[in-house]
Amino acid sequence: MDLSYILNQLGEDREHYFNAVAPPIIQTSNFAFHSVDHMRQCFADEMTNHLYSRGNNPTVAILRKKLAALEKAEDALVFSSGAAAVANAVIANVQSGDHIVCIKSPYNWTFQLLDKFLARFGVTHTFVDGTNLQEIESAIRPETKVLYLECPSSLTFELQDLAACAEIAKRHRLVSMIDNSHCSPYFQNPIVLGIDISIHSGTKYLNGHSDVVVGVVCGTKAMIRKIFELEYMTLGGILPANEAFLVIRGLRTLALRMQRSEDSCRKIAMFLNQHPKVEKVHYPFLETFPQYELAQRQMRGNGGLFSVELKTDSMEKVEQFANALQRFLFAVSWGGHESLVLPICGLFNIPEKDDPNLPWNLVRFYIGLEDPNVLINDLEQAIELL
Numbered sequence: 001m002d003l004s005y006i007l008n009q010l011g012e013d014r015e016h017y018f019n020a021v022a023p024p025i026i027q028t029s030n031f032a033f034h035s036v037d038h039m040r041q042c043f044a045d046e047m048t049n050h051l052y053s054r055g056n057n058p059t060v061a062i063l064r065k066k067l068a069a070l071e072k073a074e075d076a077l078v079f080s081s082g083a084a085a086v087a088n089a090v091i092a093n094v095q096s097g098d099h100i101v102c103i104k105s106p107y108n109w110t111f112q113l114l115d116k117f118l119a120r121f122g123v124t125h126t127f128v129d130g131t132n133l134q135e136i137e138s139a140i141r142p143e144t145k146v147l148y149l150e151c152p153s154s155l156t157f158e159l160q161d162l163a164a165c166a167e168i169a170k171r172h173r174l175v176s177m178i179d180n181s182h183c184s185p186y187f188q189n190p191i192v193l194g195i196d197i198s199i200h201s202g203t204k205y206l207n208g209h210s211d212v213v214v215g216v217v218c219g220t221k222a223m224i225r226k227i228f229e230l231e232y233m234t235l236g237g238i239l240p241a242n243e244a245f246l247v248i249r250g251l252r253t254l255a256l257r258m259q260r261s262e263d264s265c266r267k268i269a270m271f272l273n274q275h276p277k278v279e280k281v282h283y284p285f286l287e288t289f290p291q292y293e294l295a296q297r298q299m300r301g302n303g304g305l306f307s308v309e310l311k312t313d314s315m316e317k318v319e320q321f322a323n324a325l326q327r328f329l330f331a332v333s334w335g336g337h338e339s340l341v342l343p344i345c346g347l348f349n350i351p352e353k354d355d356p357n358l359p360w361n362l363v364r365f366y367i368g369l370e371d372p373n374v375l376i377n378d379l380e381q382a383i384e385l386l
């Protein structure tokens with residue numbers, strides 16, 4: 001199925017709503033039955049019939065079809081946040097006594113899910129260096145049920161060989177899952193490489209306008225039904241119809257936005273890579289990146305994220321640099337229209353919190369949709385302060 005069809009047509013039964021081009025927002029909590037027999041039919045399968053919007057809502061259903069097709073998956077569920085998507089996918093596949101192998105330094109709230117939340121319920125984990133297949137495989141125990149990946153990983157963008165990880169997971173009968181937010185389905189399709197479940201914070205590229213918090217889980221029909229029938233319905237972390245409409249609207253321009261961020265980011269990463277005040281650039285498509293060959297093999301692009309280590313011996317200088325930027329908003333998240341800067345030194349010296357296990361001169365950038373030359377000029381003036 002081609003991308004244009006998915007983004008513009010798939011899932012949209014326009015003859016059911018006056019041939020309106022934009023889909024309707026079915027803002028309802030419940031749906032009326034026409035008879036007792038119809039009621040029985042609806043209760044027999046809440047996932048496909050219309051009974052209650054915590055289960056199946058028609059606006060949300062349009063979005064689910066598009067997201068599944070984008071990931072080349074059989075089906076998808078959407079959630080009220082990326083964190084809810086991660087939690088539902090993991091919880092659905094473990095029980096007390098089970099063990100999870102996860103790459104080290106995953107997204108912070110994924111780390112908390114494993115380290116604090118699931119630990120309370122007797123589910124243990126081992127964090128492994130995802131660049132080392134041998135380390136992944138030796139961490140697997142008889143009670144291991146899940147292999148959890150994030151590729152590229154947050155902040156320094158190490159990769160895992162997805163096809164090889166899928167093969168290891170199959171051999172040991174583990175459910176493999178990946179947080180694929182960084183690439184979006186536009187640049188990487190883990191399910192095609194054999195991974196069982198692909199998860200997204202749709203807050204980032206999929207919605208793409210920094211105005212909705214949303215999560216996505218893609219997998220086989222059987223896996224998605226399993227998650228629907230218990231975790232989705234009991235935890236109830238659903239996306240409302242209004243928000244689903246906004247995400248569908250955001251998706252219309254997915255290809256344009258991804259390509260723009262990709263092109264601008266590459267240009268800016270190259271500019272900083274040759275700058276004398278930059279120590280190191282973390283960007284998978286630089287020839288000096290340790291996994292450059294793997295990046296080319298499994299990713300069609302990187303999108304707008306990269307990070308740099310600035311050449312300075314003073315944290316104050318890093319702060320001055322970040323404070324001097326005029327065209328980058330100073331914020332968490334990414335994947336919207338706006339370029340962002342996140343200096344890691346801002347996570348240091350917070351009372352009662354440990355400093356992160358990252359270099360203080362590390363600065364993460366997200367390149368949005370602005371003119372890249374405007375962004376380069378801004379970086380040039382700020383970097384002179386180092």
Ligand SMILES: *Cc1c(COP(=O)(O)O)cnc(C)c1O
Nearest residue numbers: 081082083107179181201203214
């Ligand atoms: C933002 C993010 C999440 C969490 O998503 P929310 O939509 O904020 O709940 C998960 N994983 C990664 C890699 C993220 O960047």
